[in-house]
Amino acid sequence: MLDLFPIVVLLPLLGFLHNGLLKDRIPHRFAGAIGTLAVFIPFLITLGAFNEFNPMERTAPHLVPVFDWIVIGDFKSSFGYQIDQLSLYMTLIITGIGSLIHLYSMGYMKGNKGYNRFFAYLNLFIFCMLNLVLSDNLVLTFLGWEGVGLASYLLIGFDYDKSSAAEAGMKAFILNRIGDVGFILGTGFLFWLGGSLQYLTLQTNLSELSGFANYANLIALFFFIAAMGKSAQIPLYVWLPDAMAGPTPVSALIHAATMVTAGVFLIVRLNFVFFLAPDTSFFIACIGALTALFAATIGLLQNDIKKILAYSTVSQLGFMFLAMGSMSYVAGLFHLMTHAFFKALLFLGAGSVIHALHHEQNIKHMGKLFGKIKITSLTFLLGTFAIAGFFPFSGFFSKDLILEKTYTYGAFGSILWTVGVVAAFFTSFYMFRLVFVVFFGKDNIDSHHKVHESPWTMTLPLVVLAVGAVLSGFFLTPHFFLHIDTLERYFAPVLERGTVLANQMGTFTKHTELTHQVEISLAAFSVAIASIGLLLAYLIYQRKQSPILEEHTGFRKILFHKYYIDELYDVLIVKPYVFLSKGIAFTFDVKILDRFFLGIGGSFGLIANGLRRLQSGFIGDYALYVVLGTFCILVYLLTRGV
Amino acid sequence: MNPVINGIPVHYLLGLAGILFSIGVLGVLIRRNIVIIFMSVELILNSVNLVFVTFSKALSHINGETIVFFVMAIAAAEAAVGLALVIAIFRHKKSTNVDELQSMKW
DSSP, X not given: OOTTHHHHHHHHHHHHHHHHHHGGGSOHHHHHHHXXXXXXXXXXXXHHHHHHHOTTTOOSOEEEEEEEEEEETTXXXXXXXXXXXXXXXXXXXXXXXXXXXXXXXXXXXXXXXXXXXXXXXXXXXXXXXXXHHHBSBHHHHHHHHHHHHHXXXXXXXXXXXXXXXXXXXXXXXXXXXXXXXXXXXXXXXHHHXXXXXXXXXHHHHHHHOTTHHHHHHHHHHHHHHHHHHHTTOTTSTTHHHHGGGSOHHHHHIIIIXXXXXXXXXXXHHTHHHHTTOHHHHHHHHHHHHHHHHHHHHHHTTOOBHHHHHHHHHHHHHHHHHHXXXXXXXXXXXHHHXXXXXXXXXXXXXXXXXXXXXXXXXXXXXXXOOTTTTHHHHHHHHHHHHHHHTOTTSHHHHHHHXXXXXXXXXXXXXXHHHHHHHHHHHHXXXXXXHHHHHHHSSOOOXXXXXXXXXXXXXXXXXXXXXXXXXXXXXXGSOOTTTTTOOHHHHHHHHHHHHHHHHHHHHTOOOOOOOOOHHHHHHHHHHHHHHHHHHHHHHIIIIIISOOOTTTSOOTHHHHHHXXXXXXXXXXXXXXXXXXXXXXXXXXXXXXXXXXXXXXXXXXXXXXXXXXXXXXXXXXXXXHHHHHHHHHHHHHHHHHHHOO | OOOEETTEEHHXXXXXXXXXXXXXXXXXXXXXXXHHHHHHHHHHHHHXXXXXXXXXXXXXXXXXXXHHHHHHHHHHHHHXXXXXXXXXXXXXXXXXXXXXXXXXXX
């Protein structure tokens, strides 16, 4: 199976080409099936490869060179895939959750005129994402990195005749480009220092380079800037909530489960740099914690069901970066997986609700749906328990591990931990607000809507994801409960080199071991926090059905308007930029540059026009020129004195 | 150089050649009748021939006279072809006025 691995990447590409080129010449059903199989078969192959690779035993990665791509002097970049614990982990998530979402899309997109185009884009996305995670060098990773950005842009702007969707697509694209500058700079620095772009070669080269630790912080910062864009961290997060203009399966696949976690993946892939960058790591932890809190507070008062989930995604990504910053990469990856399960579930659940209510997205026009759409509401509830961090759902284990690792991280650990806990509290609150308003509470549905459960293609993925959301936490449990450390042992080979390097350079951050007592109290505390969130939401939205938080005055108004960040960016960056651009375009360009170059052209025109008169066509005139010319030459020769 | 040929100073002859040449050029430039222009060209050629002969005699050198025979031969050929063209153009245009002959203009 390992030798078959390039097929994993190839199939989505073929699916993309097939559906993209044939577009409307094949029936929808067929296109959907092709698109889904193009992801599902790779999933099966990956499972086989996973088995054959034997990740718990094997330490060295398996390299699959495909072909040389760019060879210029010393510089070499090839299409080559590196199969190791990390890339297998990501590939399983991408193809596994990806195929569920493809299946779901077959039901969700039914009747949409862009059905085949949608599946082509989805396959393109999967192809790029797989290149991103499987690549054995930075250039191919960057190709995938940009590719998923493109696919995301295409899918956000899927309903391109709606200007809001088209604009959201552009916003996502541009904000990501800003971050990508960091990626390019970081790549350049790594090549300059390490003389290669292949991860394995870089790893060895850099460990022999004595002064590398001096640059590590800078390079790590560059790559983190790239991650900021892709993974929607402050200050580049504003595109993600807008990205909800895309169809719901896209929100689930790209903007919750896979692409946005590329930043986390990149940091782990480059852990041999990040381990040596304690300052940048602290910065990452701060940004992560801030993002987690900030986005969670915005999520409190939104009314669009998908927007709430979008802010929750930003917030959860903040948690992952908090883990990255506290150098507990396993915790971050763990949360990446559990989040992929429960957030994909929540988004698909939301899509199912939207589907049931005929494209109603405002939660104020929902209510009392519980029981009317049984599978959706049950699975949604399970997802909510998972994200809120209730024991023993998956979110509890991963979020708690992050908080625990943060707690033991350096001098400011407890401050970051506090921020994280508050964010977790808000998470629990707004998620249950959503649940109570949508599934319980008062029935605010327009009466002409006939509520109906979604077809099996949509509910089956919900059920599978719900199982994942409930059980995936058991890959890594705390010491006091079962003490499973599968994931920790699983990732050890990937992180080994970086740890050794960091130990040599003396930048290794050791997480102090907690006593069972402290560990239990930390865990109990987070469950208590989540329960308080649940209770508060229950009291406000179910018991009293109080509008207390829905009046938008004072601070609540600021929250409702998302801290006016978009407006702030608009005033600080967009408006001045447009002003400057207009100034340059209509003043400098038109009045100065254009006149200059048009003047050059015009003057030649004038000269030509004058010379044209010389060509009269009369023999006499030509003879005259001959005579005059001869005369001039004579005069010249005579005055020079031959 | 012997400035006198059979009692005539060389510069007289050169002056005559110059006058003939100028009349020829003037004829080419200002006349509109193509036949007259043709004759003017002959005049130019003859003036040049005169210069050749004069110098040939003055320098006692045969080369000049040889070239004169060349010029005469070529002038004869040119006249033959040229007049043929003139006749062809006249048949076509019913005119010998060069101002009306500008169909070669771009």
